[in-house]
Amino acid sequence: MADLIERTRRLRDEIRKHEYQYYVLDNPLITDAEFDALMAELAALETAHPELVSFDSPTQRVAGEILDKFKTIAHRYPLLSLDNAFSYSDLVQFDQRVRTMVNQNDYVIELKIDGVSILVVYENGAFLYAATRGDGLVGEDVSANIRAIKSIPLKLKTALPRLEVRGEVYMPKREFARLNAAKEDQGERVFANPRNAAAGSLRQLNPQITASRSLAAFFYDVVYVEGADLQTQQDMLAFMQEQGLPVNPEFQLCRNIDQVYKLCQQFAEKRHQLPYDIDGMVVKLNSLAGREELGQTAKSPRWAIAYKFPPEEKQTRVVDIVVNVGRTGIIAPTALLEPVSLAGTTVSRASLHNFDLVAERDIRKGDLVLIHKAGDIIPEIIKPFPEKRSGQEVIVRPPEHCPACDSMVVRPAGEVAYRCENINCPARLKESLIFFASRDAMDIEGMGPAVIEQLVGSGLVKRVEDIYSLNQEQLQSLQRMGPKSAAKLLQAIDKSKQQPLFRLLTALGIRHVGPKIAKILTRHYGHMEQFYDVTADELVKIPEIGAKIAESVTAFFAEPRNRATVEKLKMAGLNLTAAKTAAGQLPLTGQSFVLTGSLPSLARSEATRMIEELGGRVSSSVSKKTDYVVVGDDPGSKYDKAVQLGLPLLDEAALIALLEERHDLYTKN
Numbered sequence: 001m002a003d004l005i006e007r008t009r010r011l012r013d014e015i016r017k018h019e020y021q022y023y024v025l026d027n028p029l030i031t032d033a034e035f036d037a038l039m040a041e042l043a044a045l046e047t048a049h050p051e052l053v054s055f056d057s058p059t060q061r062v063a064g065e066i067l068d069k070f071k072t073i074a075h076r077y078p079l080l081s082l083d084n085a086f087s088y089s090d091l092v093q094f095d096q097r098v099r100t101m102v103n104q105n106d107y108v109i110e111l112k113i114d115g116v117s118i119l120v121v122y123e124n125g126a127f128l129y130a131a132t133r134g135d136g137l138v139g140e141d142v143s144a145n146i147r148a149i150k151s152i153p154l155k156l157k158t159a160l161p162r163l164e165v166r167g168e169v170y171m172p173k174r175e176f177a178r179l180n181a182a183k184e185d186q187g188e189r190v191f192a193n194p195r196n197a198a199a200g201s202l203r204q205l206n207p208q209i210t211a212s213r214s215l216a217a218f219f220y221d222v223v224y225v226e227g228a229d230l231q232t233q234q235d236m237l238a239f240m241q242e243q244g245l246p247v248n249p250e251f252q253l254c255r256n257i258d259q260v261y262k263l264c265q266q267f268a269e270k271r272h273q274l275p276y277d278i279d280g281m282v283v284k285l286n287s288l289a290g291r292e293e294l295g296q297t298a299k300s301p302r303w304a305i306a307y308k309f310p311p312e313e314k315q316t317r318v319v320d321i322v323v324n325v326g327r328t329g330i331i332a333p334t335a336l337l338e339p340v341s342l343a344g345t346t347v348s349r350a351s352l353h354n355f356d357l358v359a360e361r362d363i364r365k366g367d368l369v370l371i372h373k374a375g376d377i378i379p380e381i382i383k384p385f386p387e388k389r390s391g392q393e394v395i396v397r398p399p400e401h402c403p404a405c406d407s408m409v410v411r412p413a414g415e416v417a418y419r420c421e422n423i424n425c426p427a428r429l430k431e432s433l434i435f436f437a438s439r440d441a442m443d444i445e446g447m448g449p450a451v452i453e454q455l456v457g458s459g460l461v462k463r464v465e466d467i468y469s470l471n472q473e474q475l476q477s478l479q480r481m482g483p484k485s486a487a488k489l490l491q492a493i494d495k496s497k498q499q500p501l502f503r504l505l506t507a508l509g510i511r512h513v514g515p516k517i518a519k520i521l522t523r524h525y526g527h528m529e530q531f532y533d534v535t536a537d538e539l540v541k542i543p544e545i546g547a548k549i550a551e552s553v554t555a556f557f558a559e560p561r562n563r564a565t566v567e568k569l570k571m572a573g574l575n576l577t578a579a580k581t582a583a584g585q586l587p588l589t590g591q592s593f594v595l596t597g598s599l600p601s602l603a604r605s606e607a608t609r610m611i612e613e614l615g616g617r618v619s620s621s622v623s624k625k626t627d628y629v630v631v632g633d634d635p636g637s638k639y640d641k642a643v644q645l646g647l648p649l650l651d652e653a654a655l656i657a658l659l660e661e662r663h664d665l666y667t668k669n
C-alpha cells in the first residue's frame with residue numbers, strides 16, 4: 001500500500017508539473033499522448049483504490065455535480081475596483097496625488113485583461129474555494145467551475161496556511177471566435193465580447209460546460225497571505241508565479257509617469273498581437289507600504305489606476321449585404337464593406353449575425369456605418385449614420401427562398417436564425433452526410449468526413465440518397481481508397497439499409513431530434529411516412545415532445561425535397577418501418593396490462609395505445625395471468641387484488657421506462 005501511495009503522489013506531482021508547463025508556461029515538455037497516459041494511470045489507480053482519491057488530485061477537476069444555483073460568499077476583504085484614466089493628463093494627476101502623499105513613483109504596469117474578476121482561496125496549499133467579485137463585498141461561489149480551468153492549480157508549491165489571490169478569468173481570442181462561430185451555426189445569439197463569453201461560461205451551473213470552453217486566468221494581486229513576507233507588487237507577482245499560479249508576463253517596472261504613458265501607448269498598438277483581449281493597462285504603486293499610506297476610497301484604491309484604451313472604431317460604407325447559407329443550413333447576412341484598416345488588419349466584411357440584428361440596428365445597403373472588432377477580432381457594425389443617408393440606401397430583408405437551393409426558408413419560433421430545411425441543399429450537404437453516416441445515426445463505418453468531402457467534391461454524391469447507388473469502381477476512384485476498403489465501405493453502406501427506423505429518423509438531421517427523441521417518435525409512429533402529415537398539435541400530445549421538437553419535425557417533412565429523399569431511400573431498400581422481431585412479434589406480444597387509477601400525465605387512452613403499439617394487451621380485470629398492473633392516483637379494487645396476488649406494480653414513470661427499454665431492445669438489432 002505504501003508503494004501505491006508513493007506512486008500516486010509521484011504521478012500527481014508529475015501531472016501537475018506538466019499541466020503547469022502546458023497551460024501556464026505554454027511550453028509542454030511531453031506529448032499529449034504521454035500526458036494522457038499519465039492521467040490514465042492515475043485514474044486507474046484511483047478507481048482501483050478509491051481511498052487514494054483526494055480533492056486536489058488532477059483527476060478531480062470536473063466533478064459530476066450540476067448545481068441548481070450558485071451559493072453566495074461574503075469576501076473577508078472587500079474586492080475593490082479601479083478608477084479610470086483616459087489621457088496623459090489623467091495619469092499625471094494620479095501621479096501628482098501619489099507623490100504628494102507618499103513621495104514615491106515606482107509603478108508596476110500590468111495589462112488590464114478583459115475578463116471576469118475572481119478570488120481564489122487556498123488553505124494549507126490546497127484549493128479551498130473561488131468566488132466572483134460580485135459587488136465587491138459578496139460574490140458567487142464558482143468553485144466547481146474554477147476547478148475546471150486547468151491553468152489554475154488545485155495545489156500550490158508550498159503548503160501555505162492561507163492564501164487569497166485575485167485574478168482575471170478570460171477567454172482567449174481564438175476560443176471566443178470558435179465559440180461564436182459554433183453559436184452562429186446553431187442559430188443562437190453570439191456573445192458580444194470575450195468578457196461576456198468568459199462570464200457566461202463561468203456562470204454555467206454545469207461545470208462540464210465551463211470545462212469545454214477553453215478559459216484561462218492570470219493572477220495579479222495577493223489579497224491575503226499567511227506564510228510569506230511581501231514588500232512590493234513585484235514581490236507579489238514573483239511569489240504567485242513561484243506558487244504555480246499563472247501571472248501575465250508582460251508587466252514592467254516604470255520609474256516615472258512619462259515612462260508609464262509611453263508603455264501604455266506601446267501596448268495600445270501591440271494589443272492586437274496578443275492572444276487575449278485587453279482593454280487598458282493597470283498602473284500600480286510598487287511599494288506595499290506606500291499603498292498602506294495612500295489607502296482607498298469606498299470604491300477604489302488611491303494607489304492604482306486603470307488607463308483605458310480609446311475604443312477602436314472606424315467609419316466605412318456598406319457596399320452590399322449578401323446572404324449566405326452556412327454549413328448547417330442557417331441563412332445569415334454579411335455586410336461587404338469598403339476596406340478600412342482597423343485594429344491591425346484590413347476589414348472588408350462584417351457578419352451581421354442575423355436578420356433581427358439588421359432590422360434592430362437598421363443597417364442598409366449603402367449606409368455609412370461605424371465598425372469595431374468584437375473581442376479585438378470579429379469585425380462588427382456598431383451603428384449606421386441615418387443622418388448621412390442619400391435616399392439611395394436599400395433595406396435588405398430575409399429571403400423567402402434559400403439562395404443556394406431555392407427551398408422555402410423557415411424561421412423556427414424562438415430562434416434568431418432563418419434556415420434552409422432541405423437536407424440536400426448544396427450548402428449543407430456535406431454536414432448532412434457526415435451526420436447521416438455518423439455513429440449515432442446510420443453508423444456507416446468508413447464513411448467519415450474525409451471520404452464525404454471527396455464524394456461531394458467529385459460530384460458522385462449530390463443528394464443523401466446517392467450514397468446508396470455508389471459502386472465499387474466509383475469508391476475505388478477516391479484517394480486513399482484501395483479495392484479492399486472500397487468493398488468494405490460498400491458493405492457497410494449496404495448493411496446500414498437494415499438499421500432500425502429510429503436511426504434513419506435521427507440520420508435525417510432534424511433539429512432537436514437525436515436518438516432518444518427519435519426512439520420516442522418511432523414508438524408512437526411506426527412508419528416513416530406517418531410523419532408526412534402529422535401536425536405539431538398531434539406531436540405535442542406525446543409527453544416528451546415539446547413545441548420546439550414538434551415544429552422542427554413538421555417543418556422538415558413539409559419540405560417536398562425532404563420527402564422525395566425519404567422516398568428515394570425507401571426505393572433503395574432502406575427500412576422505413578419499426579421492424580418486427582425475428583418471430584414476427586412485437587416486444588410486448590403476449591403480455592397483459594391492467595390500468596387502475598389516474599396517471600399523472602398520460603391519459604388512459606394514450607397509455608393503452610402505447611402498450612398496444614408494442615404488442616401488449618390492456619385488459620379490464622386483474623387475474624393471475626396479468627403481467628403488470630399500472631397504478632395511478634386513487635386506484636380502485638384492482639389495486640388491492642393485484643397486491644393480494646403479488647403482481648408486479650408499475651407507476652407511470654416505471655411504465656414509460658419499461659416501454660422504452662423494450663422498444664430499445666427491439667430496435668437495437
Ligand code: IVH
Pocket residue numbers: 080081082083110111112113114115116117118133167168220221282301304306
Ligand atoms: S488590480 C485592488 N490588475 O480590472 C486591485 N485589475 O476595474 C484592483 N483587471 O475588477 C484590481 N487586469 O477585474 C487589477 N492586472 C490587473 C487587472 C485588473 C484586469 C480588472 C479587474 C478589476 C478591474 C478594475
